[in-house]
Amino acid sequence: MISIILHGLPAQLERGITGESFAAHGRRERLEALRRLVDAGTLRPQVEAVLPLDQAGEALTQVAGRHTRGKIVLQIGQ
Amino acid sequence: MAGGGFAELALASADRLAPMPGRASFAEAAGLVIGGGTAYQGLADRGRLQPGETVLITAAAGGVGSAAVQIAAALGARPLGVASPGNHDYLRGLGASAAFDYHAADWVRQVRAAVPAASTCCWTAPGARPATRPSALSATAAG
Numbered sequence: 001m002i003s004i005i006l007h008g009l010p011a012q013l014e015r016g017i018t019g020e021s022f023a024a025h026g027r028r029e030r031l032e033a034l035r036r037l038v039d040a041g042t043l044r045p046q047v048e049a050v051l052p053l054d055q056a057g058e059a060l061t062q063v064a065g066r067h068t069r070g071k072i073v074l075q076i077g078q
Numbered sequence: 079m080a081g082g083g084f085a086e087l088a089l090a091s092a093d094r095l096a097p098m099p100g101r102a103s104f105a106e107a108a109g110l111v112i113g114g115g116t117a118y119q120g121l122a123d124r125g126r127l128q129p130g131e132t133v134l135i136t137a138a139a140g141g142v143g144s145a146a147v148q149i150a151a152a153l154g155a156r157p158l159g160v161a162s163p164g165n166h167d168y169l170r171g172l173g174a175s176a177a178f179d180y181h182a183a184d185w186v187r188q189v190r191a192a193v194p195a196a197s198t199c200c201w202t203a204p205g206a207r208p209a210t211r212p213s214a215l216s217a218t219a220a221g
Contacts, residue, residue: 034115069165
């Protein structure tokens with residue numbers, strides 16, 4: 001089991017299942033791998049909405065509802 | 079970048095930067111770094127997902143999950159998505175082999191029935207309800 005949720009993983013995994021929780025960390029090699037996937041057309045970034053920064057509260061409410069498809073992007077300035 | 083990301087000019091370590099994809103807008107690229115980067119790190123680097131393996135992805139329609147489904151498919155694996163029924167067609171469009179509804183009391187049994195060997199890897203994205211995580215574990219095979 002792979003998770004980025006640091007808390008809440010079952011303390012004891014069952015049946016020999018191995019688990020790992022990690023913190024996401026941006027590295028150039030990974031960003032370049034993502035770029036290749038996007039430019040190949042196999043990874044399409046999912047952005048449900050682009051909202052101005054002053055609607056950040058609304059964006060958080062939408063995300064908290066757990067029904068957002070992909071990301072909501074906040075735009076700063078123009 | 080430790081801070082100051084909103085500034086017009088910022089100092090960043092070169093090993094944390096890469097050119098934007100030519101095919102992505104600024105908004106798409108902004109969403110890609112967190113959602114795609116997290117999914118890639120978990121599936122490819124930590125999970126070492128192999129072609130032909132099955133991976134169960136919770137919160138599969140969310141920011142990390144939607145990237146995880148596509149990246150798993152791009153790696154030649156078989157992604158199974160867990161999400162609300164209204165997102166099931168959406169997940170199949172992203173490349174999910176099958177979609178499951180976490181509202182169903184027996185969704186774990188449904189996963190096991192669809193995949194006789196159960197899944198070899200399980201990815202829990204941050205958007206999943208806490209109660210979904212132990213269930214996802216019980217749908218996962220050892221290894």
